[in-house]
Amino acid sequence: xxxELSANLxxxxxxxxxxxxxHVSLVAVALVIGIAVSIPIxxxxxxxxxxxxxxxxxxxxxxxxxxxxLLALMVPILGGTIGFMPALIALTLYSMLPxxxxxxxxxxxxxxxxxEAAKSVGMTPRQQLVQVDLPIAAPVILAxxxxxxxxxxGTATLSTPVGAESLGNYIFAxxxxxxxxxxxxxxxxxxxxxxxxxxxxxxxxNAFTDRRPHTAYGVGAxxxxxxxxxxxxxxxxxxxxxxxxxxxxxxxxIAVEEQQPLTGKRIRVGAKSxxxxxxxxxxxxxxxxxxxADVKTLENLGSTILFDALASEEIDLYVDYTGTIWATIMxxxxxADRLTTYIEVSKYLMDTHGIAVIGRLGFENAYGFAMRRxxxxxxxxxxxxxxxxxEQPLRIGADPEFFVRKEWTDVRAAYGLPNxxxxxxxxxxxxxxxxxxxxxxxxxxxxxxxxxxxxLQILEDPEKVLPPYDAILLMSPKAYAVPGxxxxxxxxxxxxxxxxxxxxxxxxxxxxxxxxxAGAFLWRHINRAAPVAPETxx
Amino acid sequence: MKRYNGRSVVDNVSFTVAPGxxxxxxxxxxxxxxxxxxxxxxxxxxxxxxxxLSGRNVMEGDVVELRRSVGFxxxxxxxxxxxxxxxxxxxxxxxxxxxADRIAKRTAELLELVGLAMSEYGERAPAELSGGQxxxxxxxxxxxxxxxxxxxxxxxxxxxxxxxxxLQTEFLDIQKQLGFAxxxxxxxxxxxxxxxxxxxxxxxGRIVQKGSPSHLLAHPDSDHVKKLMSTPxxxxxxxxxxxxx
Ligand SMILES: Nc1ncnc2c1ncn2[C@@H]1O[C@H](COP(=O)(O)OP(=O)(O)O)[C@@H](O)[C@H]1O
Ligand SMILES: [Mg+2]
Numbered sequence: 001x002x003x004e005l006s007a008n009l010x011x012x013x014x015x016x017x018x019x020x021x022x023h024v025s026l027v028a029v030a031l032v033i034g035i036a037v038s039i040p041i042x043x044x045x046x047x048x049x050x051x052x053x054x055x056x057x058x059x060x061x062x063x064x065x066x067x068x069x070l071l072a073l074m075v076p077i078l079g080g081t082i083g084f085m086p087a088l089i090a091l092t093l094y095s096m097l098p099x100x101x102x103x104x105x106x107x108x109x110x111x112x113x114x115x116e117a118a119k120s121v122g123m124t125p126r127q128q129l130v131q132v133d134l135p136i137a138a139p140v141i142l143a144x145x146x147x148x149x150x151x152x153x154g155t156a157t158l159s160t161p162v163g164a165e166s167l168g169n170y171i172f173a174x175x176x177x178x179x180x181x182x183x184x185x186x187x188x189x190x191x192x193x194x195x196x197x198x199x200x201x202x203x204x205x206n207a208f209t210d211r212r213p214h215t216a217y218g219v220g221a222x223x224x225x226x227x228x229x230x231x232x233x234x235x236x237x238x239x240x241x242x243x244x245x246x247x248x249x250x251x252x253x254i255a256v257e258e259q260q261p262l263t264g265k266r267i268r269v270g271a272k273s274x275x276x277x278x279x280x281x282x283x284x285x286x287x288x289x290x291x292x293a294d295v296k297t298l299e300n301l302g303s304t305i306l307f308d309a310l311a312s313e314e315i316d317l318y319v320d321y322t323g324t325i326w327a328t329i330m331x332x333x334x335x336a337d338r339l340t341t342y343i344e345v346s347k348y349l350m351d352t353h354g355i356a357v358i359g360r361l362g363f364e365n366a367y368g369f370a371m372r373r374x375x376x377x378x379x380x381x382x383x384x385x386x387x388x389x390x391e392q393p394l395r396i397g398a399d400p401e402f403f404v405r406k407e408w409t410d411v412r413a414a415y416g417l418p419n420x421x422x423x424x425x426x427x428x429x430x431x432x433x434x435x436x437x438x439x440x441x442x443x444x445x446x447x448x449x450x451x452x453x454x455x456l457q458i459l460e461d462p463e464k465v466l467p468p469y470d471a472i473l474l475m476s477p478k479a480y481a482v483p484g485x486x487x488x489x490x491x492x493x494x495x496x497x498x499x500x501x502x503x504x505x506x507x508x509x510x511x512x513x514x515x516x517x518a519g520a521f522l523w524r525h526i527n528r529a530a531p532v533a534p535e536t537x538x
Numbered sequence: 539m540k541r542y543n544g545r546s547v548v549d550n551v552s553f554t555v556a557p558g559x560x561x562x563x564x565x566x567x568x569x570x571x572x573x574x575x576x577x578x579x580x581x582x583x584x585x586x587x588x589x590x591l592s593g594r595n596v597m598e599g600d601v602v603e604l605r606r607s608v609g610f611x612x613x614x615x616x617x618x619x620x621x622x623x624x625x626x627x628x629x630x631x632x633x634x635x636x637x638a639d640r641i642a643k644r645t646a647e648l649l650e651l652v653g654l655a656m657s658e659y660g661e662r663a664p665a666e667l668s669g670g671q672x673x674x675x676x677x678x679x680x681x682x683x684x685x686x687x688x689x690x691x692x693x694x695x696x697x698x699x700x701x702x703x704x705l706q707t708e709f710l711d712i713q714k715q716l717g718f719a720x721x722x723x724x725x726x727x728x729x730x731x732x733x734x735x736x737x738x739x740x741x742x743g744r745i746v747q748k749g750s751p752s753h754l755l756a757h758p759d760s761d762h763v764k765k766l767m768s769t770p771x772x773x774x775x776x777x778x779x780x781x782x783x
Pocket of ligand 2: 571572573
């Protein structure tokens with residue numbers, strides 16, 4: 001455990017410059033723009049009371065949109081751009097309310113006698129604003145900026161899914177892979193930034209109140225220095241990316257005829273938060289409801305949350321992947337072949353948790369390094385080590401989870417890849433990114449429908465470094481004991497070929513249909529091969 | 539002339555402030571004194587009539603220039619709380635673009651003139667001064683850009699009687715020394731009698747009588763003026779009686 005932990009720590013430290021600088025630049029640019037936009041808006045609305053109400057309610061409405069949704073919405077609004085821009089715009093919008101509101105409050109609170117005095121000594125309206133109104137309102141405005149700063153630092157951790165690098169990468173990746181060190185890194189550094197900004201702005205506020213403007217300017221200069229440092233460290237990494245965003249929704253309304261033997265049984269099926277999982281859940285739901293069960297689905301659970309829910313019998317079954325269990329639950333660091341992995345995973349889960357593996361579904365959803373076929377041919381890259389021979393450094397896009405995974409460390413240990421540039425982005429966006437040339441290589445999921453549709457080529461892995469990821473059906477101990485349930489699921493075992501799964505994924509990810517359609521597609525295929533007949537166990 | 543909601547609050551008020559003289563506008567609360575004063579430096583726009591300053595109609599010139607050339611002293615001081623005493627005094631010279639040396643010299647000179655040492659008070663915040671000291675700064679600020687006229691709206695009204703008396707006396711000295719013209723608003727006839735060269739009595743937005751203090755004392759035109767005079771007269775006779783007994 002000791003050397004593993006320190007290796008983990010070292011890896012997290014190594015990521016810090018990129019994530020911290022990414023976070024700081026997002027926060028800095030968002031706050032600077034937020035301040036630059038909000039203070040003038042506050043000034044104008046303080047002077048035009050008729051504007052004040054509508055403006056404040058408009059900004060308040062923005063504020064009520066959950067931050068993660070606001071971030072995600074920016075991607076389609078910007079025509080599919082992911083990365084820095086959508087995160088920046090969402091964070092800027094998010095920062096506006098407290099600054100506008102406090103600017104108005106601060107200016108409204110100025111004694112009218114002072115306004116009159118400013119006129120009487122011969123100030124123009126602009127001089128009055130700069131020399132009297134703003135300095136007097138400054139402590140209140142700064143308090144608004146302080147609130148905004150703390151909000152933005154926290155919300156910026158949610159910009160990972162739209163492809164902007166931030167401390168959120170630690171948190172998202174860590175939650176996916178049970179890497180608590182990573183989660184703690186993200187939280188601690190985000191908290192440190194928040195505390196630092198809060199304290200600095202508080203000092204500036206006090207300085208204004210105590211009429212020590214030089215201290216306030218000093219704090220301002222210090223913050224500017226930190227911001228510029230953050231921006232310059234991260235600026236080389238930034239480039240716009242394009243994405244096809246969107247999630248299917250599942251509204252299970254399936255007509256079923258009553259059959260034995262699960263009639264009336266309540267079965268809870270869990271799913272992780274990606275397309276294939278939603279489709280498989282839909283298929284399982286159809287399959288079990290056709291046998292009379294009352295199926296309840298719980299989707300969008302985090303990968304490790306899902307496993308814990310199964311082990312604690314809060315759900316009855318779900319689909320996981322051998323490689324995931326192998327690495328994140330069994331903490332195995334070696335790589336075995338497909339069958340051995342499957343057998344050892346099954347045995348381990350039964351022995352340690354009483355969890356039953358009903359079987360393999362028939363396809364793998366492994367990591368594969370994928371490149372556009374034409375580019376691969378042009379650069380003469382067929383295998384992962386061929387990447388080393390590229391003249392220009394190639395850009396690898398992957399979901400943030402991948403770069404903290406052992407697979408990535410192993411690939412680098414086996415093949416080097418000193419020259420690549422890594423780009424974290426949500427996995428739903430990376431296929432489009434490689435298709436449009438915003439990155440050169442992605443760590444595709446081998447069951448994804450876009451591999452064939454975009455004519456991507458999976459690079460060979462000659463040393464077999466990348467582990468197998470067979471889709472397997474897991475059941476909780478209690479569910480396994482339900483008579484007939486395990487048997488009822490057997491028709492799904494080995495029923496889904498890789499091509500079939502890719503086709504089903506494509507229906508959602510590319511053809512923009514719902515996961516119900518894709519689930520129905522699988523359902524039709526499986527039942528064409530073997531019509532519904534649960535008792536046919538010849 | 540000034541109307542609010544169709545009601546005229548200053549009407550047909552016509553008078554001249556002579557150079558180097560102190561003219562006092564007096565009347566009961568709400569009779570239109572402040573309105574009249576603020577129409578002169580255009581804090582309140584006129585609805586009709588003209589204000590002439592050094593032979594020019596103030597409505598025709600630049601309003602900012604006008605205000606920089608006329609000092610204004612407020613009843614509640616209205617010092618800028620985020621500026622030091624010295625910065626408050628230097629405001630108008632700075633706006634006029636005076637050189638730093640000249641501003642520093644003028645500020646120190648004015649502080650001295652109003653009885654506050656630059657070394658002790660220059661860097662203080664207004665909040666760190668007593669009411670009397672604040673109004674000394676208020677007077678210094680109004681005088682900073684060497685105006686030929688200063689407007690004062692009940693400048694000593696918020697002070698205790700001893701402080702008020704001392705400030706009145708000192709202010710008279712300064713005014714005699716520098717020779718600027720003053721238009722001062724008060725509702726206190728004793729104050730008017732003590733400092734005015736000319737007194738203008740306002741009632742409900744109209745002039746009821748104007749003249750020198752001695753003229754008003756000797757020939758009050760109306761019951762209204764008589765009534766205004768009665769308080770200082772009664773006080774004076776009582777004090778006289780006390781002194782004789
Ligand atoms: N902004 C305003 N709107 C309406 N009426 C006003 C306004 N300002 C002053 N007045 C009215 O004008 C009259 C004169 O006011 P003011 O010049 O302040 O009186 P004074 O200074 O003599 O006490 C008062 O009756 C007052 O109520
Ligand atoms: Mg008044």
